[in-house]
Amino acid sequence: MTRRLARQLDEQDPLADYLDRFLPGDDSVRAYLDGNSLGRPPKATVAAIEDCLHKQWGTRLIRSWTEEWLALPTVVGDELGTTVLRAAPGQTVVADSTTVCLYKLLRAACALRPGRTEIVTDVHNFPTDRYVVEGIASELGMTLRWLEPPIRGGITPELLAPVLGAQTAVVTFSHVAYQSAAIADMAGITARVHDVGALVVWDLCHSAGAIPVDLDTARADFAVGCTYKYLNGGPGAPAFLYVNHAVQERFHQPIQGWIGRADPFAMAQGYLPAPGVSRALSGTPNVLGLIAVREGVRLVTEAGIERIRAKGIALTELAVRLTEQHLAPLGFTLGSPRRAEDRGNHITICHPNGKALAEQLTAAGILVDFREPDGIRFGCSPLTTRFSDLPVAVEALADLASATG
Numbered sequence: 001m002t003r004r005l006a007r008q009l010d011e012q013d014p015l016a017d018y019l020d021r022f023l024p025g026d027d028s029v030r031a032y033l034d035g036n037s038l039g040r041p042p043k044a045t046v047a048a049i050e051d052c053l054h055k056q057w058g059t060r061l062i063r064s065w066t067e068e069w070l071a072l073p074t075v076v077g078d079e080l081g082t083t084v085l086r087a088a089p090g091q092t093v094v095a096d097s098t099t100v101c102l103y104k105l106l107r108a109a110c111a112l113r114p115g116r117t118e119i120v121t122d123v124h125n126f127p128t129d130r131y132v133v134e135g136i137a138s139e140l141g142m143t144l145r146w147l148e149p150p151i152r153g154g155i156t157p158e159l160l161a162p163v164l165g166a167q168t169a170v171v172t173f174s175h176v177a178y179q180s181a182a183i184a185d186m187a188g189i190t191a192r193v194h195d196v197g198a199l200v201v202w203d204l205c206h207s208a209g210a211i212p213v214d215l216d217t218a219r220a221d222f223a224v225g226c227t228y229k230y231l232n233g234g235p236g237a238p239a240f241l242y243v244n245h246a247v248q249e250r251f252h253q254p255i256q257g258w259i260g261r262a263d264p265f266a267m268a269q270g271y272l273p274a275p276g277v278s279r280a281l282s283g284t285p286n287v288l289g290l291i292a293v294r295e296g297v298r299l300v301t302e303a304g305i306e307r308i309r310a311k312g313i314a315l316t317e318l319a320v321r322l323t324e325q326h327l328a329p330l331g332f333t334l335g336s337p338r339r340a341e342d343r344g345n346h347i348t349i350c351h352p353n354g355k356a357l358a359e360q361l362t363a364a365g366i367l368v369d370f371r372e373p374d375g376i377r378f379g380c381s382p383l384t385t386r387f388s389d390l391p392v393a394v395e396a397l398a399d400l401a402s403a404t405g
C-alpha cells in the first residue's frame with residue numbers, strides 16, 4: 001500500500017528525471033539517504049573535470065591560471081550566490097573549507113566590533129562551529145554566551161533576549177540544525193542581533209541547495225556553507241562564504257595571503273586587501289573542486305530551488321508519516337519539527353538503540369547516518385532521493401527494531 005503510494009509520487013514527481021543526471025552507483029545500495037552528508041556525483045562533473053584535465057591543465061598548462069582558473073572563486077561564487085543564496089553579485093566566493101571560512105569571518109566580525117567582549121552561539125550548533133568559536137574566544141580573550149534552544153525546535157528571535165546585549169560582538173548559528181533539521185528564523189534573528197549593534201554569521205551547510213535562502217533580504221552580514229551536501233560538489237569540495245556589501249570595505253580577515261591581496265602578481269611588499277569580497281581569499285584556489293562545485297550549482301539552478309524545496313517537503317512529509325505509522329509503535333520518536341515548513345530536508349528518528357540500528361541499516365544497503373545521542377537521520381536530497389526509497393528504509397528499520405526487541 002505504502003510502496004504503491006510512493007511509486008505514484010515518483011511517477012508524478014517533476015524532478016524524477018534528475019536522478020539520471022547522476023552516476024548510478026551499484027546494487028550494494030538499496031536506498032541512499034545520506035545526501036545531507038555527501039551528495040551523489042553528477043555525470044556532468046565527470047565530463048567537466050575531464051575537460052579541465054585535457055584542455056586546460058593538459059594543453060594550456062600554466063596559462064590556464066590567468067585564462068580561467070584565478071577567476072573561478074568569484075565566478076562560481078557569483079553563480080552560487082545569485083541563484084541559490086539570493087545574494088547580489090560581488091558578495092560570495094568559493095574557497096577553503098566551512099571551518100576555515102567560519103574562522104575568517106568570525107575573526108573579521110569581532111574586529112569590526114572592537115571593545116565588545118562576547119560571542120554568542122548555541123549548544124546544538126555543529127561541532128566545528130562550536131570549536132571555532134571557542135578557539136576565537138580564547139585567542140581574543142572574549143566570553144562565550146551559549147544559547148540552549150530546545151533540541152527539536154528552531155532558534156527564534158524571542159529566545160535571544162537573555163544572551164544579547166551591549167557587549168555582544170558577533171552571533172553565529174546554523175540556519176538548518178544538523179541534528180533536528182529545525183530551521184532558524186534568519187531574518188528575525190538577524191534583525192534582533194542588529195538591534196544590539198552586533199553582527200551575525202550564518203552557517204548554511206544544511207540549507208544551500210536544499211531550501212530557499214535570501215541573504216540580502218535578511219540583511220545577513222556574513223554566511224558560510226559547504227558544497228558537498230545538497231550542492232553535490234563532491235568530498236572535500238571547497239566551501240563558500242558571503243560578505244554583505246555593507247561591511248566589505250571595512251572587512252579584514254586574518255589569513256592574509258597573496259590571492260586575497262590587491263594585484264597579487266605585483267608581488268609587492270606589505271599586504272593590501274583586494275577590493276570587494278576577493279579580500280576574503282587567501283591561497284591558491286582548488287581548481288578541480290571549483291569545477292565540481294560549478295556543475296553541482298548548475299543542476300540546482302536548473303531544477304530551481306522552489307521546486308527542490310517543494311519536493312523536499314513532500315519527501316520529509318512522507319518520511320514523517322511512515323515513521324508515525326510504522327516506527328512510533330516500536331518506540332521511535334521524531335527528532336525533527338513536525339511541521340514541514342519548520343524543518344529542512346532531513347528528518348531525525350530517535351531510538352535508544354539508534355546507533356546499532358543505523359549500523360545495521362547501512363550494512364543492509366540502506367545508507368543513513370547516526371548522530372549522537374540517539375538520532376538516525378534520513379537525508380532527502382530532492383534531486384536524487386526517490387519517494388520509494390522511504391518505505392524501503394522505514395520497513396527495514398521496523399524489521400530490525402522488531403527483531404532486536
Ligand SMILES: Cc1ncc(COP(=O)(O)O)c(C=O)c1O
Nearest residue numbers: 097098099126174178203205226
Ligand atoms: C552545520 C555544519 N557546519 C560545518 C560542517 C563541516 O565543516 P567542514 O566542511 O569544514 O568540515 C558541517 C558538516 O560537516 C555542518 O553540518
Ligand SMILES: Nc1c(O)cccc1C(=O)C[C@H](N)C(=O)O
Nearest residue numbers: 036037038126178179205229371
Ligand atoms: N563533512 C563530513 C565528513 O567529512 C565526513 C563525514 C560526514 C560529514 C558531514 O558532512 C557531516 C554533516 N555535516 C552532519 O550534519 O553531520
